[in-house]
Structure formats: C-alpha cells, structure tokens
Amino acid sequence: MSLFDKFKDVAAIRRGLDGSRVSPMATPMQVLHSATEATIDGRRVILAGTNNYLGLTFHPEVQQAAVDALRSSGTGTTGSRMANGSYTLHTDLEAAFAEAYGWPSAMVFSTGYQANLGAISALAGPDDFILADADSHSSINDGCRLGTATVLRFRHNDPESLDKRLGRLGEGAKRALVIVEGLYSMLGDRPPLREFVDVKRRHGAWLMVDEAHSFGVLGERGLGLAEHDGVLDEVDFIVGTFSKSLGSIGGFCVSPHAELELLRLTSRPYIFTASSSPSVIAGTRAALRLALAGTDLRAQLWRNIERFYSAVVAAGYTLGSRDPGPVAALVLPDTATALGHWQGLLDAGVYANLMIPPATPGGLNLLRISLSAAHTDAQIDHITGALQDLAHRFDLPQAKAG
C-alpha cells in the first residue's frame, strides 16, 4: 500500500511515451531564441506549440517595460493585493483593462487559472447555480469545485442544451451564471455566442465568457469573441489570461457591474496569494497596449492561419474545428499515430503539442499546432511541408484520397 498506488494508470500512460527520445510531456526547452524558435534536444526548432498568438514575448517595448519595472520596483511584491502587494502598476493595469472594455471594474489575478478560480468561486454562492459548458477548461471546473454553487453542465456549444437546463431551474435561472469560452483550446472551436446570449437573456441568467484563447485574436481591438460577435453589451463578466496573446503570466476579470470590486474582499484565490511581480505587470501593460492597437498583428496572424489551414487541408488532414483559428488540432486515428506525428515533426525541426486521452474530449488523439503572428511564411511552409511528408509516411486515408 502506498499513497502513489492511485497513480498507476497515469504511470502506464507515461511509460507509453517513454520510447520517445525527447518527452512530449514537459518537453525541455534549452534556449529560447525568439517568439517562434527554441533549442530542444540540442537542435534549433520552430515553435508551433505555444500560445504566443501575437508573438509579443520578445517585443522590444514589452521587454523594456519589464526591465524598467524590475529596476525601479524590485523583483517581487512579497505580498497579497489585500496587504502590501497593490502597486500603482497593478491598479494602472486594471484601469487599462476596464477602459479597454468601457466598463467600471477590472481585477487582475496572479495567473489565468486563478482568475477563473477567483471569479467563479466568489460570484456563485450556495443559493446560486453555475451552468458550464461540458468541455470547459479545468480552471473553470476547479473554480466550480472551490465554490459552493450547484453546478450543472450543458452539452458542448449547444444553446438548446443550456435552454433546457435553465428552463428546469425556473426562477432559479435568475441566479444562474452561464460560463462559455471564446475559443476552446483542445479543438480550436468557438461557441455560437449570439445564440447563447439569446438563451441566457430569455431566462434572465448571467453570462461569463472566458476569452483566454480569443483575447488579442478576435474582434477589431482584440477584445475577444464577444467583441467579434457584437455582444459585449450582453456579457456580465469576461475573464482572460496574460499568458497567451499578452505573453506573460496572470489573469483578469472585467465587468460592466461595478460590484465586481467586492470580489477583492471575498475571492480567496485573489486574496491568499502574492500579487504579480512588477516586471510581469509592466510587461503585460505594454503588451496590452500593443494588442489593443495591434490590427496589423491580428491581420498577420490571420494570414498565417489561412496559409496553414489551406495547406494541411490539402494534405488531407482532418481538423478539430471547421472555423480556422490560431489553434489547429489535427485529428489522428490513434495514440501511436499522434505520437509518431509529434516525434516526426520534432525530427523535422518543429515543436507542436501532443494531446491524447484521457485529457481530450471524445477520447480524440490530437496534434495541436498553434499559430503566431510572429511566424514567417517560410516557417509556416516548413511546418506544413513536414506535415505533408508525415501524411504520406503514416499512410493517412485522407492523404490517399487527396
């Protein structure tokens, strides 16, 4: 008997990946050269498995802002926002988020994970309900578990399934928080947000949109899917992260309801952790400025997305989403083929993400490619060229048909 007995299934999964020279899990990155290149296993490779959608991690203005704050304000705050960890840097960043949305309140959390934990667990109390999409990110599920609300799930991207569940709540629907994501990171698909808005409005429920993967990417100013779909006025809370388009680490929650401010006194993941380091906040502030004004960055990202999608579809791959987007999930027939693709891409000088059961919806085996505005045409062509070779090597039926 051991405390570790319960991990025998996960140990078996790990053993199954042991044959690879470089581990697809927690892949060691030895040197970072730019937003799109790193040294892995002693070789320089193209990064096609990051969330660096706007490619801002090495942007000179972002780096300079972080360095300046490191020099002027020190390495860390050594305390909670509630105590000694609220610098002008933090409150200025919150004001910038509030201003971007034109809303009265914005809160910054130390990670994106904590933004969901902090907002969800505090907003929905014991008499309230949470209705979350079945494919929600773990930070949403964990926020539900940390809180005390009654949690129900509706079918992925299915407004009718939400409608039925809100209907069963009757008057309780007015105390229900509906949670959807702007872009789902496993398959790269998006929700029918306008239809969800219609349903929640009909039942008088509240709506939270997690724009972790869509912030910076969708909408004229990059505010996310709610902006893209023209429904910002219908949203009660938007949560997001700094660790994707904004290239640092942290999270935010913004709301048209000024009462969001009360979460500063009630949200445990906000209170019982140290606030972000000055350099992180200053870098994020610079990145936010670039992201909001980054029409050209978004245009470049979407050109890269189109270039990538048209090539892999022509190569015969099936993608997890009909809508092209920055997350392209190649759906592969089994784990061995997915692992073979991951290794094959690395051998060809490309790092991607391997996604296998039980972490994936529907037990799918996925190779996930994330695109960045910083990718050059030559890099995209290198990635798609390697995938064309792999489609033939693995004799994918779609490749033969094509």
Place this chain on the structure above:
Amino acid sequence: MTETPSPQQDPAAVERAVRAAIAVVAPGKDGVASDAELMAQVGLSSLQVMDMVMEIEDQLDLSVPVNVLGEVRTIGQLTAALIKLSEEPKP
C-alpha cells in the same frame, strides 16, 4: 411538489435511463452489474461519467448537479441518488 409518481421516481425506469446513458457514452458496457463501479470496473473515464450524466438529465428531464456525483460509484448508487434528487423540491 409532484403528487403523481413521475417516471423519475420509478427505480426500474431510472435504472433503465442510466443504462441507456451508459450505452450512449460507452457502447457495450450498459449490461454491467448494478454494483459494478462505473470508473474502476466499468472503465468509464471521468469525462465519460460527465457525458453520461448529461444523457441522464435529458432522458429524465432532471437536473443532476455535478456535486452529487462525488459520493456515487455504482449504477445502483447513481439510481438511488437520482431518485432522491427527483423528490427534492425544485429551486
């Protein structure tokens, strides 16, 4: 609040709905014993359990909070939990 017994309160009907839901999320596994553990013995993943619950909700027109699943391990326990849920007053 219901005065006539609803199908949600008939144990046999509820168990049929549970088995029908298992058949949808894990074809071929719906014939297991009532005391078989859904995850450890039937082999459902946590995601399949969640999908099964949504199937049951739709078949029985009943809300099943995720929190209820914490103490449920077998088909029999799930059936009992669903019957108890259906007897609770609506919010």
